[in-house]
Amino acid sequence: MAPSPSDPATAVVVPVSIIAFLFGIVQLGTGTLFGVLPILIGAVGLLYLAGGGERIDEWLDTRTTADTTADDTSEDALTTLRQRYARGEIDHAEFERRLNELLETETVSDVASRNDERLVERSQ
Known part of the structure; x- marks a missing residue:
């Protein structure tokens, strides 16, 4: 389940992810490898928006429950x-x-x- 648009974290993650992603593309376009880091930051933001954080938490909870x-x-x-x-x-x-x-x-x-x-x- 993706975070709601009114979530304060979403208000920060969306612009930071977009800016980082675009900055990374510009840096890669100039021939430097410095653009890889901002692209990764943007990708992590997109995973957060897609609900990846909750999926990881659910996976960890499932493993802990199975062990218990x-x-x-x-x-x-x-x-x-x-x-x-x-x-x-x-x-x-x-x-x-x-x-x-x-x-x-x-x-x-x-x-x-x-x-x-x-x-x-x-x-x-």
Whole structure:
């Protein structure tokens, strides 16, 4: 979604992008490579106007959500396993077998982040 024309940032981005783009074309026309930078500035402004900034933010949010969901899933599985063992639905051998399977699929960063969270919870 592109910014609205009444947005103050748009009021700055539009003229700066146009001026930078035109200045870059003039500089390239004179034979200097200094025109590349203003053209890039103009292109970034055009991407902003086309809603590129929001698309990047959405992409970053999606990646963060996917990473969090994966951590939550493994934590949920471990919690469920512990609850089933506590209720007596599975015996000790089954609990150990399933726990080992869960731990084999975890990465080092998963374990480290969970340990960091536990330390923060204990310190509060």
